[in-house]
Amino acid sequence: MTSRTPSDAAARPGRGGPRRPDARRLRRGVPPALLLPALLGLAFLVLPLVGLLVRAPWSDLPRQLADPQVWQALRLSLTTATAATAVVLVLGVPLAWLLARTEFPGRRLLRALVTLPLVLPPVVGGVALLLALGRNGIAGRWLDSAFGITLPFTTAGVVVAEAFVAMPFLVISVEGTLRAADPRFEEAAATLGASRLTAFRRVTLPLIAPGVAAGAVLAWARALGEFGATITFAGNFPGRTQTMPLAVYLALQDDPEAAVTLSLVLLAVSVTVLAALRDRWTAAA
Amino acid sequence: MTIRSVRRRTVRLAGGGAAALLALTACGSSGPSASSAASAGKPSGTVTVFAAASLKEGFTALGRTFEAAHPGTRVVFDFGGSDTLAASITSGAPADVFAAASPRTMQTVTDAKDAAGTPVTFVRNRLEIATPPGNPRGIRGLADLAAPGLKVALCAAEVPCGAAARKALDAAGVRLTPVSYEQDVRSALTKVELKEVDASVVYRTDVRAASGRVDGVEFPESSRAVNDYPVVLLKNAPNAGAAREFVALVTSPEGAKVLTGAGFLAP
Structure with a gap:
């Protein structure tokens, strides 16, 4: 906003340096055909937030924030979302590599299956998880009898539900980056004697790091906001499975003002974390 | 204001x-x-x-x-x-x-x-205990729900069925820790239908609607929490x-x- 005029841009050519010529080009003027829908889009995204802010019971805020249940739910949300992101990274990056770098029959079907949690209503996803990993689920029955592990109604169950819905965001993002990355670097590594695994670790992974990071952030944000699959698969118990979105939903039933407060806390924390992360990568990229 | x-x-x-x-x-x-x-x-x-x-x-x-x-x-x-x-x-x-x-x-x-x-x-409407078909854990009343190792789902206190269940449990003098406070009565019932919990406290009409998939157990304290x-x-x-x-x-x-x-x- 402050430096939109061409003269201003010309007066500060050094900003961004020669490494970022695109930044200077943008300042030369934005065509209205792009600016107008962009601003409309921004307003569309920000307006609901303004609604929350306007409706927030500011005078009552200290009393509501003093409730230890709020912090308990927030702590649980942050730890489970982070754990789910870790799970998604460990399983999702290799899966994305498999989809982008190998040829096998049924690969297109597999790619479609990976996006399944995006299409499935989360509550249905939760029921599906119960049918698979529940006490009487096809795999859960075996988990229970062989290891005595039951996932529903546990914090681990929350992580499972969040990882399930967040996984596609990482896989799609990493796969896209892999396809855009030049495979000749890996081939060069191979000609120099690196095994495929070494090439993946030493060449591919550093190459696609920005895509992995972007996917991880998307997955983390999705896990943090997860509601349907979590409440269906892991239930709702304060301190164990009640994450912030669950607390918000239940507060909405009898105390909408508390729900607004809780939403704002969740939003403030996630925006802070995301903004901090974003700055770090754009500096690195 | x-x-x-x-x-x-x-x-x-x-x-x-x-x-x-x-x-x-x-x-x-x-x-x-x-x-x-x-x-x-x-x-x-x-x-x-x-x-x-x-x-x-x-x-x-x-x-x-x-x-x-x-x-x-x-x-x-x-x-x-x-x-x-x-x-x-x-x-x-x-x-x-x-x-x-x-x-x-x-x-x-x-x-x-x-x-x-x-x-x-x-x-x-009044409450009933829903159990999987055949009532495998032999539940006969609210007091049985507090048995150790039994998994029970209740509605959250914020929704009507949860408020009623709490009233009935108080009237019966039963203190229990459920595995989950469900967001509505149908999801509490679903947990029983899927056999993920051993019992839940739901409305009589819900037990009726899911007949065959769950069994209902009546309890006298339900008269203290009629909706x-x-x-x-x-x-x-x-x-x-x-x-x-x-x-x-x-x-x-x-x-x-x-x-x-x-x-x-x-x-």
Whole structure:
């Protein structure tokens, strides 16, 4: 906003340096055909937030924030979302590599299956998880009898539900980056004697790091906001499975003002974390 | 103060949307307009009923009865949590009739002056324990739910079935820690149907609706936590004439017969 005029841009050519010529080009003027829908889009995204802010019971805020249940739910949300992101990274990056770098029959079907949690209503996803990993689920029955592990109604169950819905965001993002990355670097590594695994670790992974990071952030944000699959698969118990979105939903039933407060806390924390992360990568990229 | 003024603004906005919707539906419906037909005394057109989720089976049957008795009418239902429905109505949703699962949720609507007339209690519901078929853990009453190792799901205290369950448990002097406080009665029931929990406390009508997939266990303390179901005609009803007839059917002996068949108690 402050430096939109061409003269201003010309007066500060050094900003961004020669490494970022695109930044200077943008300042030369934005065509209205792009600016107008962009601003409309921004307003569309920000307006609901303004609604929350306007409706927030500011005078009552200290009393509501003093409730230890709020912090308990927030702590649980942050730890489970982070754990789910870790799970998604460990399983999702290799899966994305498999989809982008190998040829096998049924690969297109597999790619479609990976996006399944995006299409499935989360509550249905939760029921599906119960049918698979529940006490009487096809795999859960075996988990229970062989290891005595039951996932529903546990914090681990929350992580499972969040990882399930967040996984596609990482896989799609990493796969896209892999396809855009030049495979000749890996081939060069191979000609120099690196095994495929070494090439993946030493060449591919550093190459696609920005895509992995972007996917991880998307997955983390999705896990943090997860509601349907979590409440269906892991239930709702304060301190164990009640994450912030669950607390918000239940507060909405009898105390909408508390729900607004809780939403704002969740939003403030996630925006802070995301903004901090974003700055770090754009500096690195 | 600020909250109230904001809410008023929201209502006005939503009202505008509702008016637009109404205009659209008016264009869509053929034949004479609903209001003129109503003043002529013959119900016609579409009646939109917002009803608590537990009324699904009973009201669906009553809707069919109504349509058969008044050719040219159609009854459309929105079944959901009473709180959610009440919030939609106070935000200007174009509904004719509201049937709630608790007087408290009905009060949200009457307080907002969105009701035409006084709500009438037409049925009552009481709690039952739902267990997997055959009651494998041999549960006979609320006290058995506190047994160690038993997994129980209760409704959250914020929703009507949870408040009622808490009242009944207090009356029985039973203290128990469930594995989950479910967000509504149907999800508490689902957990039993999937055998993920050994028991949950739900409405009698829910046990009836899921008969074959769950067994019901009655307990005496349920009489201490009986839920009243009020019904009312809404002030901004798009089809008030036909809607009034539907409310009359719900509160009639014939309506009571259908609803008690679904497991409700007469008021």
